[in-house]
Amino acid sequence: MANPDEAVDPDVDSRIPAQRRELSRTRGAVLLVIALGGGLGALARYGISLLLPTEPGRFPWATFGINVLGCLLIGVLMVLITEVWTAHPLVRPFFGVGVLGGFTTFSTYAVEFSALLAPGTVLIAAAYLAGTLLCALLAVLLGVALTRWAVTREVG
Secondary structure, eight states, X not given: OOOTTSOOOTTOOTTSHHHHHXXXXXXXXXXXXXXXXXXXXXXXXXXXXXXXXXXXXXXOHHHHHHHHHHHHHHHHHHXXXXXXXXXXXXXXXXXXXXXXXXXXXHHHHHHHHHHHOSTTTXXXXXXXXXXXXXXXXXXXXXXXXXXXXXXXXXXX
16 A cells, blocks of 8 residues: 555546556545545534624624634644654644634635625625734744644643
């Protein structure tokens, strides 16, 4: 079995059975954990959206909070699995791509932003657009910094 960390050959033609088998041998487990993690992340996002419903024309706090929290957690995760632990090759696809990819929802962010581009809510749309991007980026940096600080404090 091929190493799951190795890249799949970009010249694989999925119409050729022998080459299709190469893809299933090398990426089946990765695709499975991404799908399972994505389902869990999406369920968590759905639960939060039920707790914090957004009224039309209002700032979408649920999606904003979900995306910022997800970005903070990806910063934490990446430090832990690249600098602190030797993680199993499926940890990153499961948590990073699957759980946090399913949890964060930048497609909903785009739809909500578009819906706010109406007379009377353009300023809310602009605040949502810029605020989400800025806070999401800062959340990743904060997650990285806090995790590094916590790890060095624990070691020292």
